[in-house]
Amino acid sequence: MTSRPAHIAMFSIAAHGHVNPSLEVIRELVARGHRVTYAIPPLFADKVAETGAEPKLWNSTLPGPDDDPAAWGTTLLDNVEPFLADAIQALPQLIEAYRGDEPDLVLHDITAYPAMVLAHRWGVPAISLSPNLVAWEGYEEEVAEPMWAEPKRTERGQAYYARFRAWLEANGITRHPDPFVGRPERSLVLIPKALQPNADRVDESRYTFVGACQGDRSAQGDWQRPADAEKVVLVSLGSSFTKQPAFYRECVRAFGELPGWRLVLQVGKHVDPAELGDVPDSVEVRSWVPQLAVLGQADLFVTHAGAGGSQEGLATATPMIAVPQAVDQFGNADMLQGLGVARRLDTEEATAEALREAGLALVGDPEVARKLKEIQARMAHEGGTRRAADLIEAELPQA
Secondary structure: OOOOOOEEEEEOOOOHHHHHHHHHHHHHHHHOOOEEEEEEOHHHHHHHHOOOOEEEEOOOOOOOOOOOHHHHOOOHHHHHHHHHHHHHHHHHHHHHHOOOOOOOEEEEEOOOHHHHHHHHHHOOOEEEEEOOOOOOOOHHHHHHHHHHHHHHHOHHHHHHHHHHHHHHHHOOOOOOHHHHHHOOOOEEEOOOHHHOOOHHHOOOOOEEEOOOOOOOOHHHOOOOOOOOOOEEEEEEOOOOOOOOHHHHHHHHHHHOOOOOEEEEEEOOOOOOHHHHOOOOOOEEEEOOOOHHHHHOOOOEEEEOOOHHHHHHHHHOOOOEEEOOOOOOHHHHHHHHHHOOOEEEOOHHHOOHHHHHHHHHHHHOOHHHHHHHHHHHHHHHOOOHHHHHHHHHHHOOOOO
16 A cells, blocks of 8 residues: 555446456555546446546547447457547547646556557656456467458558557657557456466566456346246346347247346347337347346356457356357357356357257256356456555555
8 A cells, every 4th residue: 555545547439348357456545545537428427426436527439338339340450440530530639638637657558559658748657457358478469460461451441540640649659550459568457367368478567457347336236046947147248349130030049038047138229129020928128237236046048259248257266158249249249158167159059949059058067057156266367456556556656
């Protein structure tokens, strides 16, 4: 513990998968007496304020969590250009928001490029909070370079890099954009080490795995398993990539008529339950559910394999069918399958027959249950919220 309370500034974007993993760490830092400000677009101000942190509001140009996922486009450059454009327009807002109120230390989500620029300008330590996998030794050669080879040859790709470098240089940063984004000086990794590819090649002097930082979710509501439910399956594709009515219909066909089974189907905000047609009484269709509360009582989890859902499945020792939709979810699905606790089914493969077959095999396999319990025990020793707060305090400048 430092000898004085500090001002710690956290920066993120308005996306559940990027904000939620940090919230318990922020709550813990506030409880330890630190003043924490949290730079966030207005949509998440209330969620941030509930932790005791002070929201510092700024306006974002990124698609929001309630927007159609198609707004993100389909190519790599479609995906990355909005983050750079948003960072460039956000920086002046954030400079003004923190004028005369500079922090002692910066925490930031991996997408919060302005935070790294501000830490450099202010001359204070910066710590990345990564909600998903991090780069290992050899990552650039094995993954990044092949992925970027074609875009870098295009005029559009070259313009993206030129704009990024010019922005960094205008702020006194000479690093290339790739290590600037992908190789933070210090990072806390908010996923279990079990979900990290090539974990044995991760530089642990730079990256520390603290695992899931989960807290009391009772405020999100409860869920009670019906007395007649012999098995419970939760289906959720998270908060962003939920516009999949055909897939949900396959899930109803797969599990809705299984004797003794209860299907809890979260369809998000983009699907009208009427699109599913008639559903049996054994199926609950919800736009949102308190996921951790359901998983604590579930026998099977059909998930998009986002970082949050994947680790919640592991933390509750729930077998999973991984149906990845975008970005890191494909790699997470492969990791879960490789751990022997899940089956990966791509969306086009996820027919009622395939879902039912995979689900029955997973739920009935004692070896899957054994592996899940083993991973659950390892995760419990990673330290979570308290260890994350200890490590952040260790980086604070001493009085």
